[in-house]
Amino acid sequence: MNAITQTFHTNDPVGNGIAAYLGEIIALRQDLHQYPELAFQERRTSKVIASKLSAWGYEVASGIAGTGIVATLKRGDGERQLGIRADMDALPIEEATELSYASNNPGVMHACGHDGHTSILLAAARYLAESGNFNGTLRLIFQPAEEIGAGARKMISEGLFDRFPVDAVFGLHNWPGVPTGQFGFVTGPAMASVDQATIRVIGKGGHGAEPHRAVDPVLASASFITALQSVVSRNVDPQDMAVATVGSIHAGTASNVIPESVELKLTMRSFSEAVRQQLQERIPALARAQAESFGATTDVNYRLGFPALVNHPEETAFARAVAVDALGGAAVEEGFRPRTASEDFAFMLQARPGSYLFVGNGDSAPLHSAQYDFNDAIIAPAARYWVRLAEAFLQ
Numbered sequence: 247m248n249a250i251t252q253t254f255h256t257n258d259p260v261g262n263g264i265a266a267y268l269g270e271i272i273a274l275r276q277d278l279h280q281y282p283e284l285a286f287q288e289r290r291t292s293k294v295i296a297s298k299l300s301a302w303g304y305e306v307a308s309g310i311a312g313t314g315i316v317a318t319l320k321r322g323d324g325e326r327q328l329g330i331r332a333d334m335d336a337l338p339i340e341e342a343t344e345l346s347y348a349s350n351n352p353g354v355m356h357a358c359g360h361d362g363h364t365s366i367l368l369a370a371a372r373y374l375a376e377s378g379n380f381n382g383t384l385r386l387i388f389q390p391a392e393e394i395g396a397g398a399r400k401m402i403s404e405g406l407f408d409r410f411p412v413d414a415v416f417g418l419h420n421w422p423g424v425p426t427g428q429f430g431f432v433t434g435p436a437m438a439s440v441d442q443a444t445i446r447v448i449g450k451g452g453h454g455a456e457p458h459r460a461v462d463p464v465l466a467s468a469s470f471i472t473a474l475q476s477v478v479s480r481n482v483d484p485q486d487m488a489v490a491t492v493g494s495i496h497a498g499t500a501s502n503v504i505p506e507s508v509e510l511k512l513t514m515r516s517f518s519e520a521v522r523q524q525l526q527e528r529i530p531a532l533a534r535a536q537a538e539s540f541g542a543t544t545d546v547n548y549r550l551g552f553p554a555l556v557n558h559p560e561e562t563a564f565a566r567a568v569a570v571d572a573l574g575g576a577a578v579e580e581g582f583r584p585r586t587a588s589e590d591f592a593f594m595l596q597a598r599p600g601s602y603l604f605v606g607n608g609d610s611a612p613l614h615s616a617q618y619d620f621n622d623a624i625i626a627p628a629a630r631y632w633v634r635l636a637e638a639f640l641q
């Protein structure tokens with residue numbers, strides 16, 4: 247912690263301003279890490295955030311989508327309105343880091359760095375309130391329940407952008423494996439859609455010694471699983487991305503019994519609505535046809551999760567230019583590629599223009615790993631970035 251606060255020196259007044267209280271923010275991040283809360287249960291987290299923001303002079307609206315917060319700060323007579331969003335929730339994972347500030351809540355862990363995203367935005371919030379040079383309306387959005395893909399949608403359905411209008415909205419995610427503090431920008435699709443399906447292949451159970459009297463759903467399922475990858479390789483345009491994964495398969499109880507049915511659980515990802523729809527049509531049809539060819543039937547429950555996250559070109563170009571200006575060209579990774587993970591900020595970008603960017607978490611364990619920890623060294627550059635983005639947007 248000391249190494250991080252001491253090594254962060256710069257000629258930039260924003261950087262120096264944040265460096266003055268960086269130690270407090272890191273302590274806050276580690277406190278949030280110690281008390282992680284699951285989706286829609288972020289009560290303590292929400293209270294901590296609201297009390298800080300109120301103390302710094304923000305007008306705080308809480309209770310949006312349960313634990314969500316929008317903090318507003320107006321300055322000058324500017325008419326522009328900017329939204330910046332951070333997520334707050336943790337995951338149902340038993341932490342295995344052995345950190346001094348490891349989770350105190352058994353089975354719950356900040357394994358995606360939302361404790362860090364919240365702290366970054368709070369660090370920027372404090373600077374903007376104390377010394378921010380902007381003209382317009384700043385709206386800081388603290389969102390619950392990103393991990394279950396429900397928080398953004400719920401905030402929007404509860405009138406987020408009607409009650410708190412913004413001209414554009416921005417968000418970020420730390421990314422393990424990308425050098426610490428390196429920024430990544432992607433125009434257009436940046437993260438994948440995610441949908442799920444449960445497919446039951448129904449045959450006719452029987453004695454393992456008399457397969458001719460049964461309809462074997464295991465054989466039919468095996469055929470479907472093999473054929474499934476032809477949807478990606480033979481139906482989807484080779485220039486488009488699609489993923490279809492069977493992550494769970496369950497059938498039977500004994501080696502000498504042909505079971506009645508097999509249950510398969512699938513996840514599908516893509517970067518476009520057209521491909522997403524193609525998967526939704528093609529996969530159930532293929533399952534049905536494959537099963538029928540063995541005399542079996544199917545029962546398909548296909549559930550739409552969230553759409554691909556699509557960054558708007560103009561706002562992304564702006565966000566990238568701010569990074570080059572604030573942090574230098576070397577801090578921006580060229581050719582940053584879209585990620586096939588998913589993010590419910592996609593819903594906010596369907597409602598308003600904006601951009602979602604990535605900040606390197608360094609050589610850490612991957613997201614959602616029990617060994618993962620957010621890298622505190624990225625709080626300062628990322629907070630500095632939010633400040634400069636707000637000052638540039640609200641001129």
Ligand SMILES: [Zn+2]
Pocket residue numbers: 357358393613614
């Ligand atoms: Zn996550």
Ligand SMILES: [Zn+2]
Pocket residue numbers: 358359360392419
């Ligand atoms: Zn996350």
